Amino acid sequence: MxxxxxxxxxxxxxxxxxxxxxxxxxxxxxxxxxxxxxxxxxxxxxxxxxxxxxxxxxxxxxxxxxxxxxxxxxxxxxxxxxxxxxxxxxxxxxxxxxxxxxxxxxxxxxxxxxxxxxxxxxxxxxxxxxxxxxxxxxxxxxxxxxxxxxxxxxxxxxxxxxxxxxxxxxxxxxxxxxxxxxxxxxxxxxxxxxxxxxxxxxxxxxxxxxxxxLGKVKGNKMVDMQLSNDKLVNRAIKMIMNELNISESEATALLHKHKNVRNSINHGRGE
Missing domain, CATH: 3.40.50.10490 (Glucose-6-phosphate isomerase like protein; domain 1)
Structure with a gap:
């Protein structure tokens, strides 16, 4: 051919x-x-x-x-x-x-x-x-x-x-x-x-x-993304707020402690 x-x-x-x-x-x-x-x-x-x-x-x-x-x-x-x-x-x-x-x-x-x-x-x-x-x-x-x-x-x-x-x-x-x-x-x-x-x-x-x-997404969210700028940090906070139905300050505290959306959500649920 x-x-x-x-x-x-x-x-x-x-x-x-x-x-x-x-x-x-x-x-x-x-x-x-x-x-x-x-x-x-x-x-x-x-x-x-x-x-x-x-x-x-x-x-x-x-x-x-x-x-x-x-x-x-x-x-x-x-x-x-x-x-x-x-x-x-x-x-x-x-x-x-x-x-x-x-x-x-x-x-x-x-x-x-x-x-x-x-x-x-x-x-x-x-x-x-x-x-x-x-x-x-x-x-x-x-x-x-x-x-x-x-x-x-x-x-x-x-x-x-x-x-x-x-x-x-x-x-x-x-x-x-x-x-x-x-x-x-x-x-x-x-x-x-x-x-x-x-x-x-x-x-x-x-x-x-x-x-x-490979399990790097939860629902439709990038729960393992790197928090390399303010835009991504703010996105992460909103993801945690929506997933756990908590306030912005609570979500911010969780993210500050666990440095990652997935870990923050898991700890917020007591997992």
């Missing part, structure tokens, strides 16, 4: 430079509205990968994201938000980008073309078959990611991927591929747009669902 990059196909719009601001933003918005529908079509692929992540993390493993450029940055973003949101250790969900930390802010030339560096970057974390590695690449052709997943497969490490092209080399490499087919970008080839949005939606699903399954 011939592999065609729909992410590289010509935009459905032309002569963009002649459009008014209103025309541009309406066209982008129209395209963006198709992304959640594309994600919906991939739910049957997302579920089994999340099940693998949950199983491995419950067994003491870790989740790794790997990508280059926008895809790598999105993985790092999702990984970095897990500790403050769910109170998990920094090394439970790890984002790795081709070119290292410098590439988070600035493009590193040819970093994504290496067929050896991806595995080296994983080895630095003492990767093992307890872990899961998810490669992220809109194109599905990034050598840095594909070569790392190939090595993981040989080492009996569970692999998944998030891509926006059908039957890509990355999809054929990953044991649990996720393909969100968003079609041509408004700006031809600019996969930071619809493809990036699709990847972000899927990443949200993977970690949020996993953390719920």
């Amino acid at each position: 011939t592999f065609i990059k729909t992410t590289e196909q010509d935009s459905n719009y032309n002569n963009l430079e002649n459009m008014s601001i209103n025309e541009v933003i309406n066209a982008i918005n129209k395209e963006d509205q198709t992304v959640p529908l594309a994600v919906e079509k991939a739910l049957y692929q997302i579920e089994p990968l999340v099940a693998q992540v949950v199983h491995k993390l419950k067994s003491g493993g870790r989740l790794f994201y790997m990508g280059a450029g926008t895809s790598g940055r999105l993985g790092i973003l999702d990984a970095s938000e897990c500790p403050p949101t769910f109170g998990v250790p920094q090394n439970l969900v790890i984002g790795i980008i081709a070119g290292g930390d410098l590439a988070i802010r600035k493009a590193v030339e040819n970093a994504e073309d290496s067929t050896t560096q991806g595995w080296k970057d994983l080895e630095a974390y003492k990767i093992s078959d307890k872990d899961v590695v998810i490669g992220i690449a809109a194109s599905g052709t990034t050598p840095y990611v594909i070569s790392a997943l190939e090595k993981c497969n040989k080492q009996h490490i569970i692999t998944g991927c998030i891509t926006c092209n059908k039957n890509s080399p990355l999809s054929q490499t990953a044991q649990f591929p996720i393909e969100v087919i968003v079609g041509p970008e408004f700006l031809t080839g600019s996969s930071r747009m619809k493809a990036g949005t699709a990847q972000k939606l899927v990443l949200n699903m993977i970690t949020t669902t996993t953390m719920i399954q």
Whole structure:
């Protein structure tokens, strides 16, 4: 079967430079509205990968994201938000980008073309078959990611991927591929747009669902979140007030003593 990059196909719009601001933003918005529908079509692929992540993390493993450029940055973003949101250790969900930390802010030339560096970057974390590695690449052709997943497969490490092209080399490499087919970008080839949005939606699903399954959520609240600023402290106080039906001062006292929403609620109930 011939592999065609729909992410590289010509935009459905032309002569963009002649459009008014209103025309541009309406066209982008129209395209963006198709992304959640594309994600919906991939739910049957997302579920089994999340099940693998949950199983491995419950067994003491870790989740790794790997990508280059926008895809790598999105993985790092999702990984970095897990500790403050769910109170998990920094090394439970790890984002790795081709070119290292410098590439988070600035493009590193040819970093994504290496067929050896991806595995080296994983080895630095003492990767093992307890872990899961998810490669992220809109194109599905990034050598840095594909070569790392190939090595993981040989080492009996569970692999998944998030891509926006059908039957890509990355999809054929990953044991649990996720393909969100968003079609041509408004700006031809600019996969930071619809493809990036699709990847972000899927990443949200993977970690949020996993953390719920790991018991890091109570009801619909982030009871294990880190209290790193006044906004989060105030949110925590309101959560305790509502859960225990107590005053603000009582909730504040409990939080001050126990430093955590879950512990405060449990102690407030005498548990």
